[in-house]
Amino acid sequence: MIKLIGLVPLFPLIGFIINGFFGKKMSKSMSGAIACISVLASFIVAVLIFMEVSASQQKSNVVELFSWINSGTLKIPFSFLVDPLSCLFLLIITGIGFLIHVYSTGYMHEDEGFSRFFTYLNLFIFFMLLLVLGNNYLIMFVGWEGVGLCSYLLIGFWFKNDAYNKAANKAFIMNRIGDLGFLLGIILIFVNFGSITFGEVFGKAASIPTATVTAIALLLFVGAMGKSAQLPLYTWLPDAMAGPTPVSALIHAATMVTAGIYMVVRSNVFYSISETASEVVAVIGALTALFAAVIALLQTDIKKVLAYSTVSQLGLMFLALGVGAYSSAVFHVTTHAFFKALLFLGAGSVIHAMGGEQNISKMGGLKKALPVTFLTMLIGTIAISGVPPFAGFFSKDEILAHTYEHSQLLWFVGSIASLGTAFYMFRMLYLTFYGKFRGTHEQEHHLHESPKSMTIPLMVLAALTVFGGLLGMPEFWGMKNWMSENLDPIIIRKNPSILSHETEWTLMIIAVGVAISTIYFAYQMFMKYKVLPAEKEADMKPFQRVIFHKFYVDEFYDAIIRKPLDAISQVFYKFFDKQILDGIVNGMGDITKWKSQQLRKLQTGHIGFYIMAMVVGIITILFFSLIK
Amino acid sequence: MINTIPINYYIMLSTILFIIGAVGVMARRNAIIVFMCIELMLNAVNLLLVAFSTLHNDANGQVFVFFIMAVAAAEVAVGLAILSMIYRNIKSIDIDLLSKLKH
Amino acid sequence: MLGYTITQWLFGILSFLAIMFALMVVFTRNPVNSVLYLVLTFFCIAGHYLVLNAQFLAVVHIVVYAGAIMVLFLFVIMLMNLNEDTEPQKTLISKIIAGCIGGVLLVVLVGSLKGAEQLQLHQSGASQIGLVKNLGKVLFGEFLFPFEIASVLLLAAMVGAIMLGKKEIK
Numbered sequence: 001m002i003k004l005i006g007l008v009p010l011f012p013l014i015g016f017i018i019n020g021f022f023g024k025k026m027s028k029s030m031s032g033a034i035a036c037i038s039v040l041a042s043f044i045v046a047v048l049i050f051m052e053v054s055a056s057q058q059k060s061n062v063v064e065l066f067s068w069i070n071s072g073t074l075k076i077p078f079s080f081l082v083d084p085l086s087c088l089f090l091l092i093i094t095g096i097g098f099l100i101h102v103y104s105t106g107y108m109h110e111d112e113g114f115s116r117f118f119t120y121l122n123l124f125i126f127f128m129l130l131l132v133l134g135n136n137y138l139i140m141f142v143g144w145e146g147v148g149l150c151s152y153l154l155i156g157f158w159f160k161n162d163a164y165n166k167a168a169n170k171a172f173i174m175n176r177i178g179d180l181g182f183l184l185g186i187i188l189i190f191v192n193f194g195s196i197t198f199g200e201v202f203g204k205a206a207s208i209p210t211a212t213v214t215a216i217a218l219l220l221f222v223g224a225m226g227k228s229a230q231l232p233l234y235t236w237l238p239d240a241m242a243g244p245t246p247v248s249a250l251i252h253a254a255t256m257v258t259a260g261i262y263m264v265v266r267s268n269v270f271y272s273i274s275e276t277a278s279e280v281v282a283v284i285g286a287l288t289a290l291f292a293a294v295i296a297l298l299q300t301d302i303k304k305v306l307a308y309s310t311v312s313q314l315g316l317m318f319l320a321l322g323v324g325a326y327s328s329a330v331f332h333v334t335t336h337a338f339f340k341a342l343l344f345l346g347a348g349s350v351i352h353a354m355g356g357e358q359n360i361s362k363m364g365g366l367k368k369a370l371p372v373t374f375l376t377m378l379i380g381t382i383a384i385s386g387v388p389p390f391a392g393f394f395s396k397d398e399i400l401a402h403t404y405e406h407s408q409l410l411w412f413v414g415s416i417a418s419l420g421t422a423f424y425m426f427r428m429l430y431l432t433f434y435g436k437f438r439g440t441h442e443q444e445h446h447l448h449e450s451p452k453s454m455t456i457p458l459m460v461l462a463a464l465t466v467f468g469g470l471l472g473m474p475e476f477w478g479m480k481n482w483m484s485e486n487l488d489p490i491i492i493r494k495n496p497s498i499l500s501h502e503t504e505w506t507l508m509i510i511a512v513g514v515a516i517s518t519i520y521f522a523y524q525m526f527m528k529y530k531v532l533p534a535e536k537e538a539d540m541k542p543f544q545r546v547i548f549h550k551f552y553v554d555e556f557y558d559a560i561i562r563k564p565l566d567a568i569s570q571v572f573y574k575f576f577d578k579q580i581l582d583g584i585v586n587g588m589g590d591i592t593k594w595k596s597q598q599l600r601k602l603q604t605g606h607i608g609f610y611i612m613a614m615v616v617g618i619i620t621i622l623f624f625s626l627i628k
Numbered sequence: 629m630i631n632t633i634p635i636n637y638y639i640m641l642s643t644i645l646f647i648i649g650a651v652g653v654m655a656r657r658n659a660i661i662v663f664m665c666i667e668l669m670l671n672a673v674n675l676l677l678v679a680f681s682t683l684h685n686d687a688n689g690q691v692f693v694f695f696i697m698a699v700a701a702a703e704v705a706v707g708l709a710i711l712s713m714i715y716r717n718i719k720s721i722d723i724d725l726l727s728k729l730k731h
Numbered sequence: 732m733l734g735y736t737i738t739q740w741l742f743g744i745l746s747f748l749a750i751m752f753a754l755m756v757v758f759t760r761n762p763v764n765s766v767l768y769l770v771l772t773f774f775c776i777a778g779h780y781l782v783l784n785a786q787f788l789a790v791v792h793i794v795v796y797a798g799a800i801m802v803l804f805l806f807v808i809m810l811m812n813l814n815e816d817t818e819p820q821k822t823l824i825s826k827i828i829a830g831c832i833g834g835v836l837l838v839v840l841v842g843s844l845k846g847a848e849q850l851q852l853h854q855s856g857a858s859q860i861g862l863v864k865n866l867g868k869v870l871f872g873e874f875l876f877p878f879e880i881a882s883v884l885l886l887a888a889m890v891g892a893i894m895l896g897k898k899e900i901k
Contacts, residue, residue: 605727608821612654615832622839633742633782636844641746643840645753651833652757655826657819660808661762664769667800668753671776674792678861682783687860687869690788694870697795698881702888704800708807709895715811722819 005063005080007045008090009129011038015122023115032105035118039101039125043094050087062135062199069138073194081135081198088330089132089262092337096254097125099457103345104246106453107352111244117157121250124150128255132262137186137196140263144182144227147256148175154251155243167239174236178226182263185219188212202269210274217270217277221284224260228314231288235554237311241303245348248303253310253340258333261314264321265330272324282322282406286413289315291551293420297427298548301358302347305428309384310340312417316399319414325402332399335391335468339383342461346377349450349458350432354443360428365437369447372455374433376462381429383465385422386515391468393512401507415514422518430526638679645672659711659721663704670700741782749775762813766804773797785861 015038023031053061064079080086101121108117124147131143149172156168186196192208193201205213224230229237240252251257264271264281271278289312296308313336320329351358353370367374383390386397396418404411437444449455546552602613649672652665674693681689715721735743752772759765773796780789821829859865870878 603730605730607723607726608654608657608825612829612832615650615654615836619832619836619839622843626839626842632736632738637742637746639844640841641749643837643844644750647833647837647840648750648753648757650836651829654829654832655757655821657821658762658813660804660813661756661765664756664765664804667796668756668769668772671773671796675776675779678780678783678785678788681860682785682858685858685860687866690785690861690866691870691874693785693788694791694866695877695881697791698885701795701800702885704803705888705892706895708803709892711807712810713895720819721811721813724819724821 003063004045005049005082005133006065008042008049008094009126009133011041011045012122012125012129014038016119016126019115019119019122023119026115028109028114029105031115031118032101035122036098036101036105038122039094039098042125042129043091043098046087046090046094049082050091053082053084053087060199074190076136076138076196078139079135079197080133082133085262085265085330086132088334089258090129092258092334093125093128093132093255096337096341096461097121097250099460100246100250100254100341100345103249103348103454103457104244106451107246107348108244113157117154117244120150120153120157121246124154124251124256128259131259135198137189137198137201140266141179141182141186144223144259144263145179147251147259148172148179148227151175151240151251151256154247155240157243157247161242164242167236167242171236171240174233175226178223178233181219181222181226183223185216185223188216188219192216198266202267205269205273213270214274214276217267217274218280220263220267220270221277221281224263224318225284226260227263228257228260228318229311230260230284230315230318231291232553234288234292234311235550235557238304238307238550241301241307245303245344245351248307249341249344249348252307253344254337257310257314258317258337261317261321261329261333264318265326268321268326271321278322278324280322282319282403282410285315285318285320285322286410286417287315288312289319289417290413290420291315293417293424294547295550296424297420298544299424300361302350302360302363302428302432303344303358305360305424306340306343306347309343309421309425312421313340313384316396316414316417319403319410320399323403323406323410325399328395328398328402332395335383335395335465338461338464338468339380339390339392342376342380342458342465343384345454345458345461346373346380349373349454350377352450352454353447354439355446357439357443360431362439362443363432363437364435364439365433366447367433370433370449372449372458376458377429377433379462379465381425384425385519386418386511387519388512389466389469391465394469397508397511400511401504404503404507415511418511419514419518422515423522426519426522427526430522434527635679635683638676642672642676642679645669645675657722657724659714659723660708662723663707663711667700667704670696738782741778745775745778745782749779760818762808762818763805766801766808769804770797770801773801780861783861784858787861787863787866 015035018034019031026034060081060083062079062081064077066078067075068078069076101118104117104121108114111117127143127146127150129143131140131147134140134143152168152172155171156165158164189201190196192212193204195201226233237252237257241248243251271281292308292311292315296305296312299305299308313332317329317332317336320326320332349370350363350366350373353366353373354363357363379390383392386393388394400411400414400418403414549555646669649665649667649669652668653662656662656665674696677689677693677696681687681693711721714726718725733740749772752768752775755768756765756772759768773792777789777792777797780786780792860869
């Protein structure tokens with residue numbers, strides 16, 4: 001069965017080709033069905049492979065598909081690595097991918113670019129699968145770039161809107177900046193190890209000077225910063241909310257942004273060897289978590305709140321990676337995929353009901369009109385805030401515990417970020433679903449619960465969120481931590497946990513206590529005293545205004561990077577291109593014209609002259625043959 | 629009779645006749661005179677060909693001359709016909725008047 | 732006599748005459764005189780052919796050239812009623828330039844052709860290939876096809892001349 005791993009990316013590729021060429025000619029339901037079925041088929045194969053890998057003794061299987069690059073000493077076969085880590089990601093990608101495909105058939109039903117949407121979605125799944133399955137850095141890079149491309153295509157899906165196109169450009173360009181770092185890292189790996197296949201590289205990692213390993217780890221992390229939206233390359237993610245909501249759910253919550261995490265976990269050997277790189281990762285992760293949480297406190301667009309929340313949670317995951325808790329990070333990836341996808345799909349349902357309105361200050365009291373959506377979003381919000389027994393609690397707690405071992409300061413920053421998370425998520429929930437409806441009259445009439453194709457995925461994801469915590473129960477409760485056991489063969493465990501049981505209990509209780517008190521505080525603020533987001537900017541206090549404007553980071557980037565580049569390109573355009581290059585090209589034409597004007601005078605029309613010219617020509621030829 | 633003239637005398641003679649013909653073509657405006665000078669050039673070549681054929685005792689040279697004469701005759705016939713047509717149109721045979729192909 | 736053989740004398744005289752008459756062809760004003768001088772040049776060249784023992788060609792030369800082609804020229808000249816007064820003249824500068832170019836061409840040709848063989852024409856008996864019988868054998872043997880094609884060529888020229896010479900019927 002493991003040999004059939006090639007089928008897993010093949011099905012979405014076939015779906016892409018069929019929808020790409022024949023999508024317009026098929027009916028909408030046919031097009032959607034083909035896309036969903038291809039992902040479902042991948043999911044089934046992935047499940048079978050997962051079961052086989054879990055049962056077998058040999059954890060790490062390499063399946064070679066074909067010989068790809070064969071040039072001199074550089075041999076790169078196109079092979080897949082099937083081990084517990086990649087199997088887990090396979091399940092997440094195909095499983096959640098399938099649910100989102102089903103959801104999209106309902107959400108995008110009115111849209112005329114229906115088949116184009118599914119073409120891009122299938123292509124995205126294909127590239128993401130390549131990314132996690134590749135056995136060497138090059139295949140991972142191919143998948144990396146491919147998902148960046150699909151992200152661009154999908155964010156700018158409604159391409160007639162100029163602002164959306166700009167957002168898509170921003171996402172792609174920022175990703176490219178990260179990719180440059182990634183590519184440099186790969187080149188450095190190749191130069192030092194002579195190969196880029198995982199097995200060979202990781203085996204020899206210890207024999208390279210630590211400074212080189214640090215350089216490699218940091219360069220790879222630059223790529224992860226771009227793809228997973230960490231400081232300073234995070235500004236594309238909130239703008240990427242311009243795409244349709246299922247896109248935000250799939251790409252910017254569950255899969256693409258976790259590619260950075262996957263890459264770091266895969267390369268954990270480097271980060272374990274280099275202390276400096278791990279520190280950098282942890283610090284950046286913690287800072288990002290805090291920063292994004294603060295910005296989310298005052299956002300009014302429902303999708304932007306979720307976007308900043310994603311950035312913040314990714315920061316927490318990188319914090320975990322930085323302190324060496326690799327399996328905790330993967331655990332959090334899994335649970336985050338569940339509840340973030342759930343939250344995004346729920347937000348999509350709300351937007352669908354509100355006829356396109358995304359501003360939460362115009363919502364309110366939707367509890368009655370959208371019962372299923374409300375219930376599932378409630379579950380998601382509780383999970384993300386870290387309240388037991390839902391999934392988010394266990395993964396977050398594990399991360400914070402491992403961080404505490406490493407550095408108390410980082411633990412403090414992470415806890416503040418979690419506090420912020422609880423606050424702004426419940427703020428969003430209260431403002432959207434409770435209280436009086438604050439929108440227009442026609443919107444109120446339009447309110448309706450979403451169709452089954454949208455609500456069923458919501459319910460499935462909610463169930464996963466509730467029971468997902470079982471994957472990684474803490475050891476000191478005496479239960480099995482399936483997640484870390486599963487990933488043991490892949491990951492070099494730094495050192496076993498040195499915290500005493502009392503400390504772990506204390507940390508857990510502090511976390512839960514903080515979460516619950518924040519929820520109560522939010523309840524007081526938004527339900528009891530009915531505090532609403534400020535209508536106009538002038539009503540906000542100065543500090544609030546700074547936060548509302550996302551700390552003016554976008555404007556800063558504009559001034560420092562974009563304007564100088566624009567100026568330089570203006571110079572190149574006006575001076576070099578127009579004057580010099582065009583001058584040369586036009587000049588060629590002008591010289592030819594001028595010369596030919598002069599040569600025209602030879603055509604006198606007199607036969608006598610022609611005869612003379614002929615004789616002169618003959619003389620010249622004879623003369624030259626003479627000289628020889 | 630046995631011919632003992634060195635071949636380069638014939639070459640020299642032929643060249644001089646050819647040059648005279650060429651000068652005539654370039655220096656005269658009367659189309660008929662130009663034609664005649666062209667015939668003179670052809671004849672110079674004929675002479676040289678015959679001389680060489682006698683030198684190498686090869687009949688091909690003389691056969692070639694025979695054909696040149698045939699072609700020259702045909703050419704003169706057609707050329708003079710064209711000349712008559714031109715005369716009919718511009719009432720003169722001055723070649724310098726035929727300059728409508730000017731730029 | 733005089734240290735030269737008869738052949739050499741003949742060659743010298745014929746060459747001298749040929750060149751002189753050729754020069755007269757180019758330099759006379761009257762076109763009729765030009766034609767007559769050309770006829771004389773052709774006779775000299777026919778004499779050269781005889782010296783080279785190309786008997787057939789000598790006769791054909793006189794018949795075709797002096798007899799037919801020159802007569803044609805004369806007819807055309809008389810048709811157009813050309814004489815010395817109506818003769819157009821090129822400018823002096825053109826004539827000088829033409830002369831110079833001719834001189835340069837002469838120099839170049841002489842330069843290219845020098846170093847050609849110094850051999851005498853072959854000694855063992857007069858060459859026989861110029862006789863009618865021998866030339867005829869070669870012409871009708873090896874060159875039969877071109878011979879026939881030449882007749883087609885003459886037919887085409889005839890037709891062409893007639894077509895061109897026709898007056899348009901209004």
